[in-house]
Amino acid sequence: MRAAVHDGQAARAVAVVGRVCVRHRFVVIVAWVLLVLALVTGARMIGTPTDNDVSLPGTDAQLVRDLTASSATPLTGGTVILVAPDGRLDDGARSGVLAATAASLQAAEHVTTVKPPSPRDRSLSADGRTGWFTVGLDVRRAELTKAMAHKVTDAARPAADAGLRVLPGGAFAQVIDGSGSTGNEYFGLILAALVLFLALGSLAGAALALLTAALSVLATLEIVGLAGNLTSMPAQASTLALMVGLGVGIDYSLFLLNRFRTLTRSGLAVPAAIERAVADSGTAVVVAGVTVAVALAGLSLTEVPLLQTLAWTCGIAVLFAVLAALTLLPALTSLAGRRLARGGMLYNRLARRAGSGGFWARQADRVTRRPWLAGGFAIVLLALLAAPATDLRLGQLDAGSSPSSTAVRQANDAISAAFGPGAGTPVTVLGRLPTPVTDAQDPRMSQLVAMVRTQPGVADVGPPTPSDDRRVVTVHVVASTSGGDPATADLVHRLRSQSVPGMTVHVGGNTAARVDLADRVTDKLPLVIAVVLLLSVAVLLLAFRAPLLALKAAVMDFISVGAAYGVLTAVFTWGWGVTWIGLSGPVPIPSFVPLMLFALLFGLSMDYEVFLLSDVQRRWNMTGDNLRSVREGLLGTGRVITAAAAIMVGVFLAFLPNNDPTIKMFGVGLAVAIAVDATVVRCLLVPATMAMLGDLTWWTPGRKRVRTTLPSDQHG
Incomplete structure (x- = not known):
């Protein structure tokens, strides 16, 4: 019984998809174009509204919002x-x-x-x-x-x-x-096109990968935009979906095209090469996409609508990237034919060097000969990168955190200078009464105001305002500190701990809602991390049928996330280089960012793990030699995975000029994690641990392995 990812029923099913798309390529291409045109037309006619209001059912701030909402x-x-x-x-x-x-x-x-x-x-x-x-x-x-x-x-x-x-x-x-876009995202596409050309050695190949990713991303953005008519859609949702969709879409196309090139050069006809490429790399694409989706699905446990929305919008981006890679790309590739198999002079020279003792061959040999040294060095380096994360402090962003060129920042600065730092983010204190207030002299209202005035950190208190049924009284409070200052969050907690005779006190407003969001995320964090880890390990176990391999892959990705958290802390909390990315100084890291990053990074980092392990496991099933399989797997995938990682890092860094500090955080965190995963983790830690584990890497209880002959494309 074979255990390689490309073997079995899943690989055969994916291969059938590739074969059908090649036979009916014009139908597939026209269907994709019509789908995108229909979505674009619908979005232009209906609109793509966004809404940054944060609802959080079951919280004190949401209760205040519901009680004060107009009918x-x-x-x-x-x-x-x-x-x-x-x-x-x-x-x-x-x-x-x-x-x-x-x-x-x-x-x-x-x-x-x-x-x-x-x-x-x-x-x-x-x-x-x-x-x-x-x-x-x-x-x-x-x-x-x-x-x-x-x-x-x-x-x-x-x-x-x-x-x-x-x-x-x-x-x-x-x-x-708006979304804070400055148009610099196109630099990421330019970099991606350059890397694709160098990796594939052909303008046609680069164009096919970019076209496939562009259509899948366009479909994603229009669906996300249309969804804004049905549910609250934050402005960051489209930007984050664009980041993820471009990154995985181009990467998945690159892996398939690289495998197709290798197979055609080994002598296979174009239709057969496409079918085999889809069966090999296409199945790995499915596993990688499912892993990302599973990691994002774990965010549903937070019971935070904002995180759930960001999760499913990114999930749609990954879904369309997988569908485009398995259907549209094979159809387009069949039109290009063997032109994709021919590379330019530079590409052919690099390919010859890589296949005959180049960097990846030397790297694979060094790591597998001294795995303890390579692994130890990698652990020390990753520990240094992750060390700042011990000082990770979560807080709240406000308008004062945005770049000085934005409208919200300019408005905030004007109001803060004239009215005080807390004027732009007032806190709403609400009192619920068992009996209606009688008149303006009702002592319960004056007691509520007196209680608020005595609290440290209160700069101003507005007059009490009864509701229409006079059973609810609201007071608007201006803090002496800004909405993003931790002291304002402390004020919210103090107000909630107070009591007034004859009424129940609740605290709402945007600042209070962000405090509740932070509390909810903190409470759910251990559960989400545990579930994401377990589900990801389960997906890998189903794919590779090797328990130790699945656990090792999960641990490797966890390490990459830790390094990303460390750099995130150093940049945004300590302020290292923060002015280089358009901010005036250190800013708080919102509570939901690390959790969202964890789910995204765990899924995206797993992509390269899956592609490397798929190749290594395919070779091990054919040779039974673990060290040889690790060396040849690293040699065979090193160049293409490095190119894919460079594309994804470039795409993420291209979003750093975005005016939204949250998008900057996602850009830094995602870029760092992918860079670390594609270099330190994949080049050193993964092969070192596999070399140390030996045949235990592939151990599966009660299963016998069937060895086959290694085909002629063993270095593809």
Whole structure:
């Protein structure tokens, strides 16, 4: 009974898919094009709304949100901030400007209400130089577009003409910034094209891989965008799906095309070579994709809608990458034929050197001859990279964490300078009463306000506001620290620990919601890690049928994640090189980022493990010589996996200019983990441990191995 990944029913089924796609290549290609066109058309007609609101069922902040929500259709709005260079906004000389600005805003499309700055509702600063218009719209938050926000801000032209600084605030600033893309992501594609050309030695091969990945990513993005009409879709979802989709899509195509090239050079006809390539590398693609999906599925245990949404959007990207690699790429490859098998002069020279005692041959020989030395060196290096993770401190991002060029940062700076650092992120304290309040003099309301005022870290307290049924009283609290400051989170916890006679106290608002998110993630972290580890090991065990091999692969990936956490801490918590990626200084790492990174990295790092082990196991089943199999497997996959890793690292680093600090964190973490996995782990630690374990690597209880003859393409 064979145990190699490409053997068995799964490999035969995948091979059938490749054969069908070759025979009906034009049908497959047209079907993909029509699918993408239909999705693009639907997205343009229906829209692709985003919504950064965080819901967290079962938490105190969500309870406050539900109790204060209007029973009517929830509409959206934002603020238009005015800053005077001198004097006051409400003095006699500027009162006419404010009136003209209010009238202009009221006349803007979709605007329903306009409330001018006033000291009574604390929308005008004490010195009178800064204030904001509160603007209500007749659309939901998910329907608010960048064009709408710009039209509202442009309607404040009377204020701008009078020399006042006009800034979008609130939802307007958020939608103007959008996903934070700066367009530099295209540099990742340019790098990918260059690496593909060097790895495949042909422009046609590079073009096929990029086209396959592009169509799969485009389909993913349109589906994610359309899903925003049905559920809350954070702006980061599309960007993260784009990162993952491009990385795995190009990599999967590269592995299949490289295997196809090897088989055609060994003499196989093009259709047979495609079928065999799909059976070999295609099955490994399926295993790798399933492993990523399983790791992401573990995030469903967090019961955090934000993480669950990010997980399934990335899962869709991986699914389309696998489908495109198994269907679209074989169809396109059959059209290109043997042109893909011919490489240029540079490629052929590198291939000859790699196959005759090149770097990978020497590396494989060094590691397998001295596995304890190579493994020990790798462990020390990885420990140094992971060491900063012991100081990993989780916190909360706020508008002040964004780059200074963004609309949300500029609005935050203006409001913080005029009203205090906590003005942009007020905390809502809610009191639930068993009996309705009688009037404004009800002592329970004054007691609630008095309790809040006595808490350290409170800068200002608004008047108590009863609900329509007068059983709920809300008080808006401005902290003396910013929403991202740990002291503000401490204030939320202190307020929740207080009691007021005759009412139950709850605390909500964006800051409180992020505190609840951090608590939920911390509670679920051990469970998610355990489940992801177990499920990943189970997938590998089914694929390779070697328990020690599956456990070793999981441990290797866990080590890569630790190194990524260490670099993440050094950059964003300690501030090492943080200004190089567009931030003004160290920023907190949100609680959900390490957990999301763990699931993504565990799945993505497993890709290269699967491709290396598939090749090694195929050779071991044919020779029974563990050391020879490890050496030849490393030699046979070293160049292509290095190219694949370089592509993925380049794609992830291309997202560092993105204005969203969270995307920068994902870019750094993913790039570091993949780079470490493709170099230190795969070049040193994996072959060293396999050499030390010997035949125990492939041990399976109660199974006998059938040895076969090694084919002529043994170094492919």
